[in-house]
Amino acid sequence: MKRFRFSSFMLVAGLLFIYAPMLILVIYSFNASKLVTVWGGWSIKWYVGLMDNTQLMGSVVRSLEIACYTAVAAVALGTLAAFVLTRITHFKGRTLFGGLVTAPLVMPEVITGLSLLLLFVAMAQMIGWPQERGIITIWIAHTTFCAAYVAVVVSARLRELDLSIEEAAMDLGARPWKVFFLITIPMIAPSLGAGGMMSFALSLDDLVLASFVSGPGSTTLPMEVFSAVRLGVKPEINAVASLILLAVSLMTFLVWFFSRRAEESRKRAIQQAIEEGAADSWKQPDVRRAQAPEAA
Amino acid sequence: MNMRKFKRRLSRIIPGGRQMVIGVPFIWLFMFFMLPFFIVLKISFAEADVAIPPYTEIYSYLDQKVQLLLNLSNYAMLAGDELYIAAYLGSLKMALISTVLCLLIGYPMAYAIASARKELQTVLVLLIMMPTWTAILIRVYAWMGILSNNGLLNGFLMSMGWINEPLQILNTNLAVYIGVVYSYLPFMILPLYANLVKHDNSLLEAASDLGSSTFNSFWKITIPLSKNGIVAGCMLVFIPVVGEFVIPELLGGPETLMIGKVLWQEFFNNRDWPVASALAVVMLAILIVPIILFNRSQAKEMEGKE
Numbered sequence: 001m002k003r004f005r006f007s008s009f010m011l012v013a014g015l016l017f018i019y020a021p022m023l024i025l026v027i028y029s030f031n032a033s034k035l036v037t038v039w040g041g042w043s044i045k046w047y048v049g050l051m052d053n054t055q056l057m058g059s060v061v062r063s064l065e066i067a068c069y070t071a072v073a074a075v076a077l078g079t080l081a082a083f084v085l086t087r088i089t090h091f092k093g094r095t096l097f098g099g100l101v102t103a104p105l106v107m108p109e110v111i112t113g114l115s116l117l118l119l120f121v122a123m124a125q126m127i128g129w130p131q132e133r134g135i136i137t138i139w140i141a142h143t144t145f146c147a148a149y150v151a152v153v154v155s156a157r158l159r160e161l162d163l164s165i166e167e168a169a170m171d172l173g174a175r176p177w178k179v180f181f182l183i184t185i186p187m188i189a190p191s192l193g194a195g196g197m198m199s200f201a202l203s204l205d206d207l208v209l210a211s212f213v214s215g216p217g218s219t220t221l222p223m224e225v226f227s228a229v230r231l232g233v234k235p236e237i238n239a240v241a242s243l244i245l246l247a248v249s250l251m252t253f254l255v256w257f258f259s260r261r262a263e264e265s266r267k268r269a270i271q272q273a274i275e276e277g278a279a280d281s282w283k284q285p286d287v288r289r290a291q292a293p294e295a296a
Numbered sequence: 297m298n299m300r301k302f303k304r305r306l307s308r309i310i311p312g313g314r315q316m317v318i319g320v321p322f323i324w325l326f327m328f329f330m331l332p333f334f335i336v337l338k339i340s341f342a343e344a345d346v347a348i349p350p351y352t353e354i355y356s357y358l359d360q361k362v363q364l365l366l367n368l369s370n371y372a373m374l375a376g377d378e379l380y381i382a383a384y385l386g387s388l389k390m391a392l393i394s395t396v397l398c399l400l401i402g403y404p405m406a407y408a409i410a411s412a413r414k415e416l417q418t419v420l421v422l423l424i425m426m427p428t429w430t431a432i433l434i435r436v437y438a439w440m441g442i443l444s445n446n447g448l449l450n451g452f453l454m455s456m457g458w459i460n461e462p463l464q465i466l467n468t469n470l471a472v473y474i475g476v477v478y479s480y481l482p483f484m485i486l487p488l489y490a491n492l493v494k495h496d497n498s499l500l501e502a503a504s505d506l507g508s509s510t511f512n513s514f515w516k517i518t519i520p521l522s523k524n525g526i527v528a529g530c531m532l533v534f535i536p537v538v539g540e541f542v543i544p545e546l547l548g549g550p551e552t553l554m555i556g557k558v559l560w561q562e563f564f565n566n567r568d569w570p571v572a573s574a575l576a577v578v579m580l581a582i583l584i585v586p587i588i589l590f591n592r593s594q595a596k597e598m599e600g601k602e
Binding site: 006007008010011014015017018019021022024025028077080081083084088091093095097098099100101102103104105106107108109110111112114115116118119121122125140141143144147152156176177197198201202204205206207208211212222225226229230232233237238241244245248249251252255256260 | 313314317318320321322324325326328329330331332333335336339349401402404405407408409411418419420422423424425426427429430431432433434435437438439440441442444448478481482485490531532535536538539540541542545546556559560563564569572573576579580583586587588590591594595
C-alpha cells in the first residue's frame, strides 16, 4: 500500500514537472512588459504583433503545408509497414524490414538529417533531381521518420484485432484488397487518425531534419523560432510557442475524443450483437469470443 | 481471348499484391533511410573542397584506370583531437545519467498509471503523450525563461531569501540535464506503461499468499516481467540523447561538449561535410549495439511475445 502512495505522489509530481513550464510560458506570453522576466500586466499585443510579421506567417503556412502532406503519406506508408510486420510473418529480409521500420524512432536526428541531405545532393548530381531543396525534400524526410511512429501505433491495433472477422470475409469470397479496405481499415480507423495527427504534430515541430534538408527560401516555423530563440527569450516567441501549444493540445483532445467515441460505439455494437445472439434460441460458444475485444 | 493473354502477360510484369504491399514501404525505407548511410560512409572518406558540393569524389576514372582514393585523415583527426573525444564522452555521460534519472522518475509514474482506474488511465496516458507531440524546441525554450539569471526560479529563490545572488543555472550542464530529463521523460514512461499494464495481477497475489512482502514481489516479479519495457524505454531515451543538438545548444554553455552540437557546427559553420560525415559514422558505430537491442525489443513487442 505504501509503494502505491509513493508512485501516485511521483505521478502527480511528474505531471506538475511536465506541465508547469508550459503553463508559465503561456502565462508570460500575455505579459505586457517587454522584459520577459518582469510582469507588467496582461496584454495581447504580442499576438497582434505576430500578424504583421509576414516572414513568420509565411513560414507558418509552409510548415502547415508540409505537415498536411506528411500526415497523409506517413499514414499510408506506416499502415502498409505495420500490416506487413503483423500479418506477413515470413518473407526474405523480414528482420531487416523490421529494423528499417523501427530504427527511425531512435536514430539521432542529426544523423538522419545529414545522411538525407547527402543523399539528395548525390541524387541531384546523378539524376538531376531534386534541383533545389525545399518543401518536397522536407516532406520526404518527415514522412520517413513519421511513418515509424504510425507503424508502431497501427501495429499495436492490428495485433488486437480479431482475425476471425477478416477470415470470415475471405471465406465468403472477398478478395484480400476488398477485405483490407472494407474490414481492416474501418476497424483500425481510430489508430489511423491518431497516427495522422501525431505525424502532423511531429512534422510541425521538427527543427533538425528540416534545417539539414531545406534549401534557401524554404524556412519552416521551427527554424524561424530557433534562430530567434538562440539569441535569448523574446516576448513574440512566447506568443508563437503558446499558439503551437494550443494547437497541439487541441489536437490531442480531438484524438482522445474521437477514439473514445469510436471505442464506445464499438462496444455498443458488440453488446447489441451479443444481445441479439442471446435472443436467438440457439446458444453459441461464440459469445465468449465476441466479448474478447471488449476486455482488450 | 486476346484480352486474356494480355492480362496474363501484364500480371507477369506487375508484381502481385503481396510483393506490392511489402515492396512499397521496403523500397521507400531503403531509399530514404538505409541508402543515405552508405553515402555518409562514402563522403566520410572524401576530402573537403571549395566547390559545390564541398567535397572531392573518392573514385575517378582516368586512362582506363578506376582509382579509389580513401582519405583516412578525417578519422585520424577525430582520434587525434581531444575536443572530439571529449565531445563523444560528454554525450555518452549525459545520455547515461539522464537515462538513469528518467528511469528512476518514470518507473513509479508508469506504475501509478498502470494501477489507476481504466477510465483514468486513458486520460493520464494522453497527458503524458501530449508533450511528445509538442516541439522539443518549445519545451526547452520554456526552461530558458525559468532558469536564466533573472528568471523565475532565481527570482523565487531570492524573494524567499534563500539565496542572495542569482544562481548560474542556464548555460551549465545542470540546465542540460534538466532539459533532457524533461524532454525525454514521456518516452520512458510510455513503453513502461504499455508493458506494466499487461501484467497479470494473480502472480502478485499468489506471491503475497505465499508470504512475500510487497517490496520483494515487486523486485522479484514486476521488475523482471517489465524487462522489455525497461529496455525499450531506456533505448528510446539513451540513443537520441547521444545525438541531441537542440537542448545543449539552447540550455548548455561552453562547458557542454556534446557530439550532436559539434557535428552541427562542423556542418553548418565550418561547412566541412567530410568531417561531419566521419563524426556521424563514428556516432552510429557507437550506437549500433543499443539500436539493435531496441529493434529486438520492438520486434518482440510487435509480435506480441514476452
